[in-house]
Amino acid sequence: MDNNKIKRYTVTAALPYTNGPVHIGHLAGVYLPADIYVRYLRANKKEVKFICGSDENGVPITLKAKKEGITPQQVVDKYHKIIGDSFQEFGVSFDIYHRTSSLMHHQTASDFFEKLYNEGIFTEEITEQYFDESAQTFLADRYITGTCPKCNNENAYGDQCEACGSTLNATDLINPKSTLSGSAPVRKETKNWFLPLDKYETKLRTYIESHKEWRPNVYGQCQSWLNAGLQPRAMTRDLDWGVKVPVKGADGKVLYVWFDAPIGYISATKELFDYYKLGVWNPKADEYYIKSDLTELATWEDYWKSDETKLVHFIGKDNIVFHCVIFPAMLMAHGEYTLADNVPANEFLNLEGQKISTSKNWAVWLNEYLREFEGQQDVLRYVLTATAPETKDNDFTWKDFQARNNNELVAVFGNFINRVTVLTQKYYEGKVPALGTLTEYDQSVIDELISYPEKISNSIENYRFREALSEVMNVARLGNKYLAETEPWKVIKTDPERVKTILNIGLQIAANLEILVEPFLPFTADKLMKMLNYGGYIWEHAGSITLLKEGHQLNEPTLLFSKIEDEQVQAQIDKLNQSKTQNQQESKPLAIKENIDFEQFASMDIRVGTILTAEKVAKTKKLLKLTVDTGLDQRIIVSGIAEYFEPENLIGQQVSVLINLAPREIKGIKSQGMILMSENSEGKLSFVSPNQETENGSVIR
Numbered sequence: 001m002d003n004n005k006i007k008r009y010t011v012t013a014a015l016p017y018t019n020g021p022v023h024i025g026h027l028a029g030v031y032l033p034a035d036i037y038v039r040y041l042r043a044n045k046k047e048v049k050f051i052c053g054s055d056e057n058g059v060p061i062t063l064k065a066k067k068e069g070i071t072p073q074q075v076v077d078k079y080h081k082i083i084g085d086s087f088q089e090f091g092v093s094f095d096i097y098h099r100t101s102s103l104m105h106h107q108t109a110s111d112f113f114e115k116l117y118n119e120g121i122f123t124e125e126i127t128e129q130y131f132d133e134s135a136q137t138f139l140a141d142r143y144i145t146g147t148c149p150k151c152n153n154e155n156a157y158g159d160q161c162e163a164c165g166s167t168l169n170a171t172d173l174i175n176p177k178s179t180l181s182g183s184a185p186v187r188k189e190t191k192n193w194f195l196p197l198d199k200y201e202t203k204l205r206t207y208i209e210s211h212k213e214w215r216p217n218v219y220g221q222c223q224s225w226l227n228a229g230l231q232p233r234a235m236t237r238d239l240d241w242g243v244k245v246p247v248k249g250a251d252g253k254v255l256y257v258w259f260d261a262p263i264g265y266i267s268a269t270k271e272l273f274d275y276y277k278l279g280v281w282n283p284k285a286d287e288y289y290i291k292s293d294l295t296e297l298a299t300w301e302d303y304w305k306s307d308e309t310k311l312v313h314f315i316g317k318d319n320i321v322f323h324c325v326i327f328p329a330m331l332m333a334h335g336e337y338t339l340a341d342n343v344p345a346n347e348f349l350n351l352e353g354q355k356i357s358t359s360k361n362w363a364v365w366l367n368e369y370l371r372e373f374e375g376q377q378d379v380l381r382y383v384l385t386a387t388a389p390e391t392k393d394n395d396f397t398w399k400d401f402q403a404r405n406n407n408e409l410v411a412v413f414g415n416f417i418n419r420v421t422v423l424t425q426k427y428y429e430g431k432v433p434a435l436g437t438l439t440e441y442d443q444s445v446i447d448e449l450i451s452y453p454e455k456i457s458n459s460i461e462n463y464r465f466r467e468a469l470s471e472v473m474n475v476a477r478l479g480n481k482y483l484a485e486t487e488p489w490k491v492i493k494t495d496p497e498r499v500k501t502i503l504n505i506g507l508q509i510a511a512n513l514e515i516l517v518e519p520f521l522p523f524t525a526d527k528l529m530k531m532l533n534y535g536g537y538i539w540e541h542a543g544s545i546t547l548l549k550e551g552h553q554l555n556e557p558t559l560l561f562s563k564i565e566d567e568q569v570q571a572q573i574d575k576l577n578q579s580k581t582q583n584q585q586e587s588k589p590l591a592i593k594e595n596i597d598f599e600q601f602a603s604m605d606i607r608v609g610t611i612l613t614a615e616k617v618a619k620t621k622k623l624l625k626l627t628v629d630t631g632l633d634q635r636i637i638v639s640g641i642a643e644y645f646e647p648e649n650l651i652g653q654q655v656s657v658l659i660n661l662a663p664r665e666i667k668g669i670k671s672q673g674m675i676l677m678s679e680n681s682e683g684k685l686s687f688v689s690p691n692q693e694t695e696n697g698s699v700i701r
Contacts, residue, residue, distance in 0.1 A: 001341045007308040008047035008298065010338075011038050012265045013092075014315045014323075015055035015100065018079035019064035022086055023363040024396055025356045026316075028384040029346040033465050034314035035092045036385065039519035040460045043539040049303050052087075053098030053105075053268045054080040057242035058257030059142035063179070072241045076101055086366040090377050091522045098268030100243075100260065108267035109260040110246040112334065113235070117247055121333045122193040123232060129192075130158075130170055130185035132178040138238035139170070139178055139185055146173030150666060151622055151640045152674070160318070163622050163640060167225070167321050190238055192253070193245070197230040200329040204230070207328060207339060215391070215463070218345050220619075221320045233326065235259045262327040266304055266337075273300040305336050313343045320345050344463040347389035351396050352576060361579040364396070364572070373568075378521040379405050379561070385469045385520055398569045405564045408473065413524075414561040416479040417513070420506035421531060421557035423488055430554040432507055433500035435545075442505060445482050446545050449475065449509060453542040456516060465520075472516050479509040504550075507532070511547035515539060524560055531555055605660040606676065606700040607631060608690055614647035617667050625669055626650070630659055631697015638671035644685045656688040656700055 013034040016022055022031070031052075038050040056076035065072045076099070084097050099105065116122060130139045141159035148156035149172050153163035158170030170176065171187070178185050197204075208214075208222045235256045236245050242254030303309055313323045323343050331337040350356065356363050369380060383401050386408075387394050424430055438446070452475050459468035483506055488499045511534050518525035518537040529535055533555050534548060541547060609628040617623035622640040624647060637657070656676040663672045676688040690698075 001310055005308055006310045008303060008306075008310075009038075009041055009049070010265075010269070010303045010309055010311045011041075011048060011050050012311075012313050013050070013052040013094075014313075014319055015053055015261055015264050016083055017058070017060045018054040018056050018076040018083060019060040020079060020358055021082050021368075022366045023356060023358070024351070024366070024369075024380070024384060025349045025363070027090075027366060027380075028349040028388050028394075028396070029316040030314050031087070031092050032381060032384055033344065033346065033388065033390075033463070036465050036468075036519045037312070037314070037460060037463070038093060039522065039537075040457075040539070043515065043518060043537045045538070045540075047298070049269060049272065050093060050095045051098075051265050051268050051272075052094050053096070053100060053264050054083060055257070055261050055264065056080065056099055056101040057254070057260055059140045059239070062239070062241050063142070066180075073101070082367055086370060089370050090366060091381070093522075096268050096272040098264065098271055100264045100267070102267070102271070104271045104274075105260075105264055105267035106243050108270060109243045109255055109263045112263050112266075112330075113255060113259070114246050116195075116330075116333050117193070119333075121195070122235065123196055124191065125194050125232075125234075126189055126191050127234075128171070128187035129190045129238065130176060130178070131188035132180050132183065132185050134181040134183050135178065137180070138188070138190060139180070140237050140239055141170050143179050144170045144173065144176050144185065145179060146176035149174055149664070151620075153622070153640055162318065164620065191249070192234040192236045192238075193247075193250075194232040195235045195259075195326070195329060195333065196232045197325065197329050198232060200332050201226065201230045203332055204325060204329060208324065211342070214342060215344060217317055217347065217391075218320055218324060218343055221317075222324050225321060225325055230325070258322045258326055259330065262323065262330070266300075269300045269303055304338060306338060309338055311338050311340045313340050315343060315345045317345045317347050342463065347391065347393045349384075349387075349389050349394055349396055352398070352573075353395060361582075362576065372572075375523075376564075378524045379409065379564070381521055382409060382469070385465055388466050390464065390466055398572045402564045402566075402569045405561065409561040410563055412473065412480060413476040413513075413517075414559060416476050416483065416506075417510055417528065417531070417560055418557060419483055420479065420503060420510055421554060424503050424507060424554060425557055427488075427492060427496075427499065427503070430556075432548045432550055432552040432554070433504050434550045435504040436497055436501040438501065441485070442501065445478065445505060445509075448478055449512060449545070450543045452512070453516065453539065457539070460519070469520050472513070472520060475509065475513055475516060479506060479513070482506060482509070504548075505545065507548050507554075508545045512542050512544070515542040527558065527560055531558060603660075604658060607657050607659050608694045608696055608698040608700065609655055609657040609659075610696050611650045611653045611655060614650040616642055616647060617669065620667060623667060624650075626675070628655070628657055628673070628675075629696050630657055630673075631695065632659070635659075635672045636669060637673045637675060638666040638669050639675045641675070641677065641685060653687060654689050654694060654696075 011034060014030050016026060038048055041048045054076065061072050061075055065075045080099055087097060130144055132139050142157050144158035145155055147154045148161035148164060148166065150166045151161060151164035153161050156168065156173060158173060160167055176185060177183065205226050212219060236253045237256050238252060239254045240252065243260045245253040245255060315323050328339050331339060351362060351364065354362055383404050386404060387396060452471060456468045456471045459471060486502045488502045492499045511532055514525055514528040514532060514534065515537055531554065533553060607630050609630040611626050612629055612634065613627040615625050617625050617638065622642050624639050624642045626637045626639055628635055628637050658674040658676060661674050663670055677685045678688055679685055
């Protein structure tokens with residue numbers, strides 16, 4: 001997009017499901033990078049609207065309601081408040097945090113669907129969908145699990161396999177089962193309305209290929225879906241919770257959650273501008289706003305329907321297809337809306353070496369963190385930004401959290417600010433001393449300081465927030481190094497005039513830090529602003545060495561950060577271990593599957609084989625390509641075990657092989673058979689192998 005044409009920005013953050021609190025994976029993946037970007041834009045005096053809200057429709061809500069024995073409405077009311085309060089306390093500066101259960105949203109989503117329906121965009125199809133005879137209901141995608149046809153993950157959902165990232169239709173699953181009753185569903189005819197994605201494939205390809213600057217994970221996934229060929233996708237579901245389908249003959253149907261959820265960005269913007277029209281802040285009790293300028297002259301359409309508006313979606317990698325393929329196709333079909341200029345999607349954040357799991361309570365919940373680390377929002381903001389999974393999955397550990405706080409925030413940033421303000425208070429009663437004659441070293445420090453705002457801007461504008469934060473910390477390191485090398489506490493005894501210049505430069509660095517750090521650590525910036533008695537986060541002022549005038553009065557110095565003790569960290573580790581122990585105690589073997597007769601068992605030909613070669617399948621994380629000697633032949637088998645075993649360690653491993661499984665092509669490789677594995681309650685895989693070396697081809701009965 002031509003930056004010279006940009007007059008305003010619409011920035012969205014993925015709508016969190018209101019079926020539980022927000023955890024650190026959500027923050028690192030979506031909400032912190034989005035907030036940093038928006039705060040930076042505001043500091044540059046850009047017109048920007050930061051939009052988010054609770055996704056209160058769809059199957060995750062109804063599943064949670066069944067689990068807790070309450071109504072879906074009670075679920076969304078409960079978690080909307082928990083999430084909204086947490087975001088607000090954590091400093092995520094949405095212009096509005098809306099709800100998709102609102103009247104505004106239902107009307108906006110209905111109008112959008114109706115326009116496409118009236119223009120003949122949808123195809124009306126009667127298809128076979130899964131039906132749970134025990135529960136007497138059609139099953140939406142997330143009510144069905146089964147084996148992924150592409151990577152053999154046995155816990156794939158009806159719309160997506162989280163193991164290999166493939167998008168699926170429920171009818172693609174092998175051995176599907178209902179999450180409601182555990183029984184195998186049957187197919188039953190039902191009518192739904194489909195968006196013909198295939199008809200927009202050429203437009204989508206042109207759009208996506210015009211954005212080769214997107215992150216490789218985003219651009220690569222988009223190309224993969226396009227190259228596989230897009231298929232029509234149902235935009236309605238047989239459910240009783242959600243936005244009702246606004247056409248005749250659609251009783252008992254609601255809009256597909258991934259049709260109505262992104263429209264939530266639009267409905268939230270419309271709601272926000274309704275308050276501008278009122279000219280008075282009177283938000284509903286269940287919505288969250290920042291109190292911005294009520295003299296806004298633009299309209300909500302300016303933020304969604306103008307080629308002078310830059311639209312940016314912040315999402316996690318599991319939402320790429322919905323924001324880069326389905327939502328753009330919807331907007332193209334509608335014909336009036338701006339398409340996203342960028343979709344910076346992060347990878348996943350793990351916790352203490354394990355995948356975050358809400359069902360197993362293996363997570364750090366934001367609402368709990370805020371309670372247990374009161375007043376330390378910026379510590380978590382700092383650590384999650386410094387370890388953000390921007391290009392690959394990353395890991396959060398409590399020991400690293402402690403080390404980064406104590407060794408970086410306290411020992412570098414906090415130490416510099418404390419030294420320069422305390423010395424100014426001690427020597428000059430807190431008044432900024434005059435800048436005298438500059439040495440060559442002084443000038444080199446000033447020149448380096450002046451270079452940082454542009455570096456940081458470049459990183460932020462290219463969505464490299466880890467890099468940007470690192471450069472901000474380099475400013476603090478510059479200040480620490482300057483004080484350490486000039487030693488004003490020693491020089492004061494022999495050359496007090498020189499100390500005035502040293503502390504003036506040190507204080508100018510501190511004032512620059514106040515501006516530069518605000519997008520990342522807003523609470524710290526506010527403390528620093530009060531301490532320096534210098535206000536306003538105006539980015540164009542950064543790089544100046546005259547921010548604090550001679551004689552300017554500082555306020556009393558205070559500590560910006562405090563050390564985190566071993567006991568605090570150990571308490572968090574103990575809490576996680578308690579969750580692990582509880583899960584192990586509660587875990588039970590999988591329910592026994594339906595009985596089979598002897599002939600069915602006898603039809604399976606299971607043999608002992610030996611792995612001869614093993615290599616990772618390119619562009620996948622889960623798959624290994626194995627050459628196995630079955631005693632009858634040597635064959636290729638693709639197995640989804642790459643995350644558990646190193647290829648070189650598998651050579652010579654004897655395994656149990658189902659050799660008469662129908663061949664299947666996986667990632668362009670013909671796989672002939674299946675390696676049998678066992679899986680314990682923690683998800684650890686082990687080979688089913690003979691306890692002593694056995695002749696290849698031996699039959700397992």
